[in-house]
Amino acid sequence: MTPLLDLYFVWDKLKLLLLCICLPYFASGTCPGDVKGQIKNCFRDYEMKIEGILTPGNSIISGVDAENIRLLCTGFKYGEACVASLKSKCLQDTAIIEAELLKLTLAEEELKLLCRDDSLYDVYARNRYCYEKSGIANEKCFRDVMNSSVRIITDLDQRSVTGFCGDVDSLLNCIGGALHAEQCSKESITQKDKLVRPLIRGSQECDKSAYTVSSQKTTPSQLQNGRQSGTKGSDGTNTADYCLANRTLILSLLVVFSLVLGFS
Known part of the structure; x- marks a missing residue:
């Protein structure tokens, strides 16, 4: 084989090699045409399971099977990973993706904290009976303080941080009092924060270091529609x-x- 033919042979092999390597990369990195529809698909299992912890009289704060919470977290974690993959493929659609996430029945930061602790399910199962005993009072707290039946609240006006976080504190205190009245364990009373905050988008920002109690309306540094702002490019x-x-x-x-x- 002459050097010229040898060069053509190597070039043909190189083109084939480039095709084999690059084609899967570009195929896997292609942004789907229907980004909004894909987000709904990402959280389909989560949306189906969320009802299992929001049924009146059988909600996460009034006693559910711990397995329902586990399945909820499984669906949530899948949705998060699915959206992260979508963001990497659709860099130009980041704003659209963020806007669609706000339309979901989702308190994202609060659910991350709830679902990252695998010991939660055993702790909840041990204390389920106590949540059932105080369930009516717990749901009454939710209605009285938040003016809503138990659901994931995503549309509260958070411009007044003092008022918003004051309501969250009042709700936690009310449910804590209901659990204490039933002589529930310290473990179950402590766990109430993890269970209540996922029901209110943005409530995770309401710790004593995140806002200043005053009569003036203030805005926490990273509270944007109940979601923490990430680092954005120009x-x-x-x-x-x-x-x-x-x-x-x-x-x-x-x-x-x-x-x-x-x-x-």
């Missing part, structure tokens, strides 16, 4: 997602160059 995209996509592309190119050197 074009409004999420910097972490953008860097992840760039790193993936660079690694793919390094693999190609390594294989090319191997041919030479």
Whole structure:
């Protein structure tokens, strides 16, 4: 084989190699046409299971099977991972994705804290009977303080941090009093915060270091529609997602160059 033919042979093999490596990368990194529909698909299981902890008389604060909470968290974690993948593929649609997430029955930051602790399910199962005994009083607290039946509240006016967080504190104190009246364990009373906060988007910001109690209306530094703001680039995209996509592309190119050197 002449050197010229040898060169053509290597070039043909290199083109095939590039196709095999790059095609799966671009295929897996393609942004779907219907971004909004994809977000709904991501959280489909979660939305189906959320009703299992919000049924009046059988809610997360009035006694449910601990397995319902486990399934809820499984659906939530899948939805989070699915949306993270979508963001990495659709960097130009970050604002659309964030807007759609706000439409879901979702208190994202609060659910992250609830679902990251695997011991929660056993603790809840041990204290379920106590939540059942105080259930009517717990749900009455929710109606009296939040002016709502038990559901995930996503539309409260959070511009007045003092008023918003004051209501959250009042609700927690009310439910704590109901549990104490039933002589519930300290463990069950302590756990109430983890159970109540996922029912109110933005309530995780309401610790004593996150807001100042005063008569003036103030805004917490990172409270935006109940969601913490991430680090954004100058074009409004999420910097972490953008860097992840760039790193993936660079690694793919390094693999190609390594294989090319191997041919030479």
